[in-house]
Amino acid sequence: MMLNVENLSRTIAERTLFSGLSFSLAEGESLALAAPSGFGKTQVLRCLAHLVPFDGIITLDGKSALETGVAAWRRNAVYCAQTPPIYPGSPADFEVLVASFASQVGRPHTPAREIAASWKVEHVWEKPWATLSGGEAQRAALAVALSTNPRLLLLDEPTSALDAVTRDLVEDRLSGVAAIWVTHDRVQAQRVADRVIDLEPYGVVRE
Amino acid sequence: MGWSVNEIIQITPWGVAGAASLVIANALVSFWLKLGLEKKILVAAARAVIQLILLGYILVPIFHFKHWGFVLGIALVMVSVAARESIRRSKRAYKYASWDMFLTLALATAVTSWFGSAILVGVDPWWTPRYFIPLLGMLLGNVLNGITIGLDATLKELDEGRTRIEGRLALGATWWEASQPAVAEAVRMAMMPTLNMMTVVGIVSIPGMMTGQLLGGTSPEIAARYQILILFMIAATVAVGTVSAAIITVRRLFDDEHRLRIERIT
Numbered sequence: 001m002m003l004n005v006e007n008l009s010r011t012i013a014e015r016t017l018f019s020g021l022s023f024s025l026a027e028g029e030s031l032a033l034a035a036p037s038g039f040g041k042t043q044v045l046r047c048l049a050h051l052v053p054f055d056g057i058i059t060l061d062g063k064s065a066l067e068t069g070v071a072a073w074r075r076n077a078v079y080c081a082q083t084p085p086i087y088p089g090s091p092a093d094f095e096v097l098v099a100s101f102a103s104q105v106g107r108p109h110t111p112a113r114e115i116a117a118s119w120k121v122e123h124v125w126e127k128p129w130a131t132l133s134g135g136e137a138q139r140a141a142l143a144v145a146l147s148t149n150p151r152l153l154l155l156d157e158p159t160s161a162l163d164a165v166t167r168d169l170v171e172d173r174l175s176g177v178a179a180i181w182v183t184h185d186r187v188q189a190q191r192v193a194d195r196v197i198d199l200e201p202y203g204v205v206r207e
Numbered sequence: 208m209g210w211s212v213n214e215i216i217q218i219t220p221w222g223v224a225g226a227a228s229l230v231i232a233n234a235l236v237s238f239w240l241k242l243g244l245e246k247k248i249l250v251a252a253a254r255a256v257i258q259l260i261l262l263g264y265i266l267v268p269i270f271h272f273k274h275w276g277f278v279l280g281i282a283l284v285m286v287s288v289a290a291r292e293s294i295r296r297s298k299r300a301y302k303y304a305s306w307d308m309f310l311t312l313a314l315a316t317a318v319t320s321w322f323g324s325a326i327l328v329g330v331d332p333w334w335t336p337r338y339f340i341p342l343l344g345m346l347l348g349n350v351l352n353g354i355t356i357g358l359d360a361t362l363k364e365l366d367e368g369r370t371r372i373e374g375r376l377a378l379g380a381t382w383w384e385a386s387q388p389a390v391a392e393a394v395r396m397a398m399m400p401t402l403n404m405m406t407v408v409g410i411v412s413i414p415g416m417m418t419g420q421l422l423g424g425t426s427p428e429i430a431a432r433y434q435i436l437i438l439f440m441i442a443a444t445v446a447v448g449t450v451s452a453a454i455i456t457v458r459r460l461f462d463d464e465h466r467l468r469i470e471r472i473t
Contacts, residue, residue, distance in 0.1 A: 013470075049377055050464065050465075050466070051373055051376060051377060051466060051467075052466060053462075053466065065464070066464070070464050070465045070466075071379050071380065071381050071465060072379070074376060074377055074378070074379050074380075075378070075379030078377060078378060078379075079377040080377070081370065081373075081374065081377075083370075084370075084374065085368075085370035085371040085373075085374045086371070087371055087374065088388065097375070098375075098378045098379075098380075100384075101375075101378065101379045101380045101381070101384050102381065102384070103379035103380070103381075104378070104379050141374070144378070145377075145378065148378060148379070
């Protein structure tokens with residue numbers, strides 16, 4: 001198994017969002033997480049990206065984040081927020097910055113601009129983030145994430161700001177990419193993922 | 208023509224009282240314009256009068272009591288009060304902020320005041336209270352502002368720029384790579400007043416210290432030399448202080464696993 005999650009739980013300010021969550025992901029597989037709203041699906045992804053404290057065991061290729069180093073872990077399991085932040089400068093500047101992170105240096109890199117071109121956002125590549133529309137920013141941020149060739153993409157509603165045509169372009173490009181999708185759209189989950197699992201607050205899991 | 212202490216015109220208590228009429232004019236303006244500041248103005252003025260008169264009296268025995276332990280004790284009290292004040296003025300803080308700011312202030316001022324006193328002015332011994340304590344007070348007053356802005360701006364950048372920082376972390380940035388732009392912005396803001404001051408000094412403004420020395424009868428060349436020395440020492444102390452304050456603050460807001468723990472802001 002590439003990704004293994006055992007007994008994951010997350011508590012924010014003494015409120016337990018979920019506990020005893022276990023699932024796994026095989027090499028090259030993509031998975032969609034379905035759960036009622038308010039479950040904390042985003043928090044599941046943030047735990048997987050090691051961005052927040054959690055209880056339980058998460059391993060990628062048999063190793064935990066503390067064994068691989070946290071920065072190296074996040075390079076392998078890249079989290080894409082639903083609404084990307086407004087970075088300083090343009091997407092091109094951001095791509096250069098990301099390539100300069102110690103964890104990325106010397107790694108294979110696909111020019112994000114090529115991905116952006118296939119998603120019809122090449123024209124915004126040199127424009128300030130602040131001037132991008134929601135859908136443009138979503139695609140630009142996703143293009144930079146994909147350009148780093150992670151082992152696993154953690155996608156939080158990655159097409160929520162897109163129309164049907166651009167959504168299809170993004171889905172096409174991501175088919176075959178190991179990913180965990182969080183989506184409220186049941187039809188999309190079935191379409192993009194090899195498996196859909198239903199999360200329940202205390203332990204999982206129905207497939 | 209020579210300059211000597213004999214030429215100083217003594218300020219009489221009546222002169223000081225006359226100066227107080229200026230503050231009373233302030234209070235009256237506030238009253239007429241309904242600014243609601245008259246009480247604050249009078250209290251602040253009264254505090255300044257009492258504190259400075261006490262300082263005048265206290266400095267006499269302090270300057271005569273030449274023991275390094277005594278000077279150290281006074282310095283620690285001054286730094287502690289400055290640290291507490293920097294936290295009180297900042298809109299945001301965190302759990303160990305007062306302790307961290309105390310250490311930052313102590314380190315930044317200790318290095319430069321030693322360098323200024325021992326090497327630049329050549330005081331022997333370097334902690335001689337007559338030189339060391341005014342120097343330390345001058346540096347603390349300035350670096351206090353820098354550290355307050357540095358602390359507040361760093362926490363503001365982390366708080367409001369949280370999604371940006373986490374976006375960088377998610378792509379494999381370390382805590383330092385992710386937060387470096389926030390630190391740079393905070394230091395820039397904190398250094399701005401000092402840089403502005405150095406730019407206009409002598410043309411637009413004659414600093415308080417130089418004015419004091421000139422009125423006190425020191426020759427203008429000596430006063431200018433002291434002022435340059437003090438300005439550079441202030442700039443160095445503010446730079447060291449704000450950079451350390453910003454970096455320590457950021458480090459405190461991250462845990463050992465490179466996670467931004469925004470809930471630590473109080």
